[in-house]
Amino acid sequence: MISFSQVTKRYPGGLEALRGVTLTIEAGEIVFVTGPSGAGKSTLLKLMAAIERPTSGSVMISGQNVGALRPRAVPFLRRKLGLIFQDQKLLFDRSVFDNVMLPLAVTGFERREAARRVRAALDKVGLLAKEKAHPVRLSGGEQQRLAIARAIVHRPAILLADEPTGNLDAAYAAGIGELFRSFNQVGVTVVIATHDEAFAARMKPRHIALKEGKLAR
Amino acid sequence: MKTWWWHHIDALRTTLGRLLRTPVATLFNVSVIGVALALPVGLYVAIINLEDLARSLGSDPQLSVFLALDAGSADVKRIAARLQQHPSVREARFVSRDEALKELKASTGLADVIDSLPGNPLPDAFVVLPRGTAPESLEQLRDEIRRWPKVTHVQLDAEWARRLEAGLRAALLAVSLLATLFAFALVAVTFNTIRLQILTRREEIEVSKLIGATDSFIRRPFLYYGALQGLAGGLAAWAIIWAGVSILNGALVDLSRLYAARIELRHLGVEDSASLLVFSAALGWFGSWLSVNRHLAAIEPR
Numbered sequence: 052m053i054s055f056s057q058v059t060k061r062y063p064g065g066l067e068a069l070r071g072v073t074l075t076i077e078a079g080e081i082v083f084v085t086g087p088s089g090a091g092k093s094t095l096l097k098l099m100a101a102i103e104r105p106t107s108g109s110v111m112i113s114g115q116n117v118g119a120l121r122p123r124a125v126p127f128l129r130r131k132l133g134l135i136f137q138d139q140k141l142l143f144d145r146s147v148f149d150n151v152m153l154p155l156a157v158t159g160f161e162r163r164e165a166a167r168r169v170r171a172a173l174d175k176v177g178l179l180a181k182e183k184a185h186p187v188r189l190s191g192g193e194q195q196r197l198a199i200a201r202a203i204v205h206r207p208a209i210l211l212a213d214e215p216t217g218n219l220d221a222a223y224a225a226g227i228g229e230l231f232r233s234f235n236q237v238g239v240t241v242v243i244a245t246h247d248e249a250f251a252a253r254m255k256p257r258h259i260a261l262k263e264g265k266l267a268r
Numbered sequence: 269m270k271t272w273w274w275h276h277i278d279a280l281r282t283t284l285g286r287l288l289r290t291p292v293a294t295l296f297n298v299s300v301i302g303v304a305l306a307l308p309v310g311l312y313v314a315i316i317n318l319e320d321l322a323r324s325l326g327s328d329p330q331l332s333v334f335l336a337l338d339a340g341s342a343d344v345k346r347i348a349a350r351l352q353q354h355p356s357v358r359e360a361r362f363v364s365r366d367e368a369l370k371e372l373k374a375s376t377g378l379a380d381v382i383d384s385l386p387g388n389p390l391p392d393a394f395v396v397l398p399r400g401t402a403p404e405s406l407e408q409l410r411d412e413i414r415r416w417p418k419v420t421h422v423q424l425d426a427e428w429a430r431r432l433e434a435g436l437r438a439a440l441l442a443v444s445l446l447a448t449l450f451a452f453a454l455v456a457v458t459f460n461t462i463r464l465q466i467l468t469r470r471e472e473i474e475v476s477k478l479i480g481a482t483d484s485f486i487r488r489p490f491l492y493y494g495a496l497q498g499l500a501g502g503l504a505a506w507a508i509i510w511a512g513v514s515i516l517n518g519a520l521v522d523l524s525r526l527y528a529a530r531i532e533l534r535h536l537g538v539e540d541s542a543s544l545l546v547f548s549a550a551l552g553w554f555g556s557w558l559s560v561n562r563h564l565a566a567i568e569p570r
Contacts, residue, residue, distance in 0.1 A: 102478070102569055123482075130480035140475050159275050201479070234366035 052078040052240050053099060054208065058108035060094050060264075068094035070264040071108070076242060078208075081235040083251040084244040086261035092244035093137070095210045095261070099242070100132055101125045112209070130158060133202035134211035139194055141186045147173070147197055148182040154205040172204040176230065178239075192223040199227070203234060209236055212243045216250050224250050275485065283492040286465075287500075294497070297461055301454050301501025305548055306508040308447035309536070313509055315439050317533050322432050331396040333413055341368055343418045345460045351394060354550040356409050363425065366389045391420065430482040438558055451551055454501065458494045458555025465490060466563045474569045483564065491553055498552020502545045510537055 053076040060069040068091045076082050084092050097103040100195070101117050110117045118130060142150055151172055155165040169191050173179045176196040178189075186194055195215060202210060212231070216224035228250060235241045245251055251258060260267040287294045333351075335343065344362065351360035365372075368390045373379045398409055406424055414422045466473065476486055513533050524531045536544070 100478075126477070126480045126482045128480075129478065132480075134478055136478075140471070140478065142472055142475060144472075153475065154479040156278070157476060157479060157485055159272070179353070 052076055054111045056109055058105045058110060061106045068264055078239055078240055081241040081256045082259055083256050084259045085248060085251050088246055090261040091264040092261055093213050096213050096244055099211055100134055101128055132206055133207035133210040135198050135202045135215050137214040137217055139198040141185050147184050151200045151204050169205055172200040176200045192219050209240045214245055216247055279488040279492050282489050283496055297497055298500040298504050300457055302504025302508055304450040304453045305505035308443050308450055309505055309509055311443045313536055331410055332423040333391045333394040333396055333419060336418045336420045337391050339392060339418040356399045357396055358399045361395045363393045365392050393549060454551045455555035458552045459559040462490050462494055462556040462559035463563055470567055473567045478569050486559050490556050494556025495549045495553040499549040502548030505539055506544055
């Protein structure tokens with residue numbers, strides 16, 4: 052499903068975030084990418100979503116060379132992915148409902164069906180009662196779950212999460228971990244980058260450890 | 269196809285929402301565009317009214333064709349037939365030399381002088397009303413008739429029409445120049461509005477790109493915004509002109525009474541109004557297109 056071969060990413064300024072990484076993630080897997088900050092976890096995810104391009108090597112997703120994608124084709128790749136960011140990137144000028152609606156709006160989904168899916172996604176993360184609220188009024192954990200609802204509403208084949216439990220307490224993190232596991236159980240390939248080793252260990256999934264831009268194990 | 273429509277209707281709705289959510293800013297932008305467009309359009313209305321006035325004051329251009337003194341009635345008949353058949357002659361009226369002399373006596377008060385003449389010095393003549401009024405075609409007609417046998421002189425009474433036309437042409441050119449300048453102003457205003465919008469919607473654009481929005485999807489509401497703002501500006505300009513002409517007409521009522529004539533200014537016609545609106549909307553669209561192309565590429569998620 053996802054395969055990296057000899058991927059190196061050097062940022063302008065000379066920082067080498069990844070050095071010759073080769074790995075494969077099969078369809079339906081749930082994988083944790085761990086390592087200290089600066090180990091290249093975020094870069095790994097950004098390469099998968101074509102937010103960054105590899106300096107050398109190739110990144111393939113479902114047989115598509117993501118690194119060589121034409122700019123016009125990038126949106127269509129991203130529609131197959133669900134992205135969860137460290138800083139969540141919620142839009143604070145609109146309601147919870149409208150935030151989750153966004154991925155469906157950009158693909159021109161039929162309105163009634165879209166509303167149904169938005170509610171299903173909100174229900175899944177336990178925010179259905181707050182669909183009319185604005186994101187500012189939500190707690191940190193709720194905001195994170197809102198970001199997750201937005202990432203899954205269009206039923207992506209792959210879910211990429213960067214530090215999804217960033218600043219949440221352990222109990223909350225466990226809940227979110229369970230959420231990811233449930234998506235994985237219905238066939239979604241899940242890749243989670245985290246520095247929270249305890250969180251990763253509790254989930255007992257396959258584990259990719261990065262250290263200074265290289266695979267550690 | 270259905271999705272495509274949804275996209276457009278959605279973009280239009282979002283855009284209208286944005287315009288109405290900041291009513292003061294929208295009002296000011298629309299006013300600036302309206303005033304900028306009202307200046308050249310107002311001058312244009314002034315010119316079309318001047319043209320009307322000129323047409324009502326000035327007589328149609330005409331040609332006087334004088335025949336040779338020795339032209340007989342056969343020659344007169346031949347020339348009359350030729351004139352009548354000529355494609356650019358609308359009407360040709362024969363003025364016989366006796367008739368001309370009578371007219372001269374009656375209109376000038378030179379009866380005594382004329383009576384003392386040994387014979388009638390006037391030639392037979394035709395007064396020709398041409399079909400077209402363009403100076404070039406009039407001159408061409410004059411030169412052509414002048415070469416006919418038994419025609420000694422052709423006089424073109426079109427000097428006045430020509431001067432007027434030249435004057436109005438110059439005025440129209442000035443209006444076009446002005447319109448070009450203000451069209452540029454409209455594009456610039458829209459460019460800047462859209463630039464600010466893109467900056468304030470930076471986050472939204474970034475998120476949209478991250479969840480798979482195409483560039484045209486992101487661009488669309490901005491283009492609609494520019495076009496709608498331009499259209500609203502065009503409507504404002506139209507309203508300004510309409511109000512101006514109405515106010516002037518109100519003032520002209522007194523003048524009409526004094527002169528016992530109906531003096532009324534013409535409003536902008538349906539066709540011109542439609543062009544104004546289409547033009548302003550298109551310029552708004554163009555301004556935002558320039559702005560979007562310039563600024564959207566700078567926003568790439570990192």
